[in-house]
Amino acid sequence: MAKLLEALLELPHVRIKDPDYMLSVFEEIIEGNSEKLQVISDFDQTLTKDHENGERCLTTFGIFHSTPQLPKGYNARSEALYHKYHPFEVHPELTVEQKTPYMEQWYKDSEQLLFGAEVSKEELKGHIYSSKTCFRDGSVEIFNALKKAEVPVLVFSAGVGDVVHHALEKHEMLLDNVRIISNFLNWNDQGTLEGFQGDMIHVFNKNQRALAAHEEYFSLLAHRPNVILLGDNEGDAAMGHGVQDPKAMIKIGFLFHHPEQRLEKFMDMFDIVLIDDQTMDVPKKILHHILGAHHFD
Known part of the structure; x- marks a missing residue:
């Protein structure tokens, strides 16, 4: 894992505030392997790209x-x-x-x-x-590998849940290990829209909604205390608040808007910050070590 960390630090778009801490977390998650792992990811501009071809x-x-x-x-x-x-x-x-x-x-x-x-x-x-959905290069591959390794994936989105559902379905990413928490549309008996179901999820209340989902979802995964978390906003760093007794967590943040001004905040909230990276290359490298390369065949 030390070689992986060194390789990541050499990449010009990667920032890691505390490499020693990161190494210890890497080693903890590797020891727990896929059986103790769960993944939590935002959708918009995390599983998908912020921009493509300009x-x-x-x-x-x-x-x-x-x-x-x-x-x-x-x-x-x-x-x-x-x-x-x-x-x-x-x-x-x-x-x-x-x-x-x-x-x-x-x-x-x-x-x-x-x-x-x-x-x-x-x-x-x-x-x-x-419609075109610009998934990050490598997103589909990662979802397939996580399915093979039987690792639960929570897609935690402040977007429109119906779009998340059908976009994942369209790209064959809505696998049976994938759960969605999002804002789903509410239709009345006449078939017209009446807003959203339940309380709205926005980018900065995911900590509260994660805790609310504790009994419903995270309690079923109490035997999986290791987490890889992916997000693109400060609020996304709180998506893991519902995890029961977390042991090791890697928070990966994708940063696009105002990177110079927001980098310090991101580095306080995420363990690894990726600046204007439209791929899943870094998460994929990490998962290769945790799951084993054979899950990516």
Whole structure:
């Protein structure tokens, strides 16, 4: 594992704040192998890319917003909300506590736009299947390897759960070891939308939702105290809060927006920070050592 750590540190886009600590965590997880491992990952801009060939990739909300059956004017109003609130999400100087009220209001305003929209489940699924989803290079390969090794995967998304579900399904990544916690759409008996099911998940309340999922999901995995966590936002670092008695956890953060200003915060919250990396190369290298190369054949 020392050679792996040295190799990672030599990569120009990789930052590791405490290499000695990271080495000890590597060794702990290797010793526990796949039988004690679970994976927790964000979806948008974590399993998927932020950009490809010079263009921004659509998020789950972006794919949903492009659904042709949505009411006239919906896209413009949704786009206005994005430009109003997204700058607060990635603002390099605001704390999570300062950002949270803006995220809560963004989700409330977005939900209001959905009420009464006549989009059927079948129409939405067809649109998602016909839309391009820019998964990171290596995401499909990693999911297949985790399935072979029987490692549980939790996809914990603040996006649109229906889009997450069908995008994974489309790419044959919705395997029986994969569970999704996200914002799923709510249809009434007439088939029109009434917002989302239950309390909204946003990028900065994943710690609370992780704890809420404790009895439902994490208690079933009490025998898997080792975790690899993947995210692209400060709030994603808290996705593992529901893990029972965690023993060793590697938090990997993908950083794109304002990297110079946000790097220090990211390095405080994630063990490994990857700057503008649109691949799964680093997680794949780590999983090679944990699962064994034969799971990637």
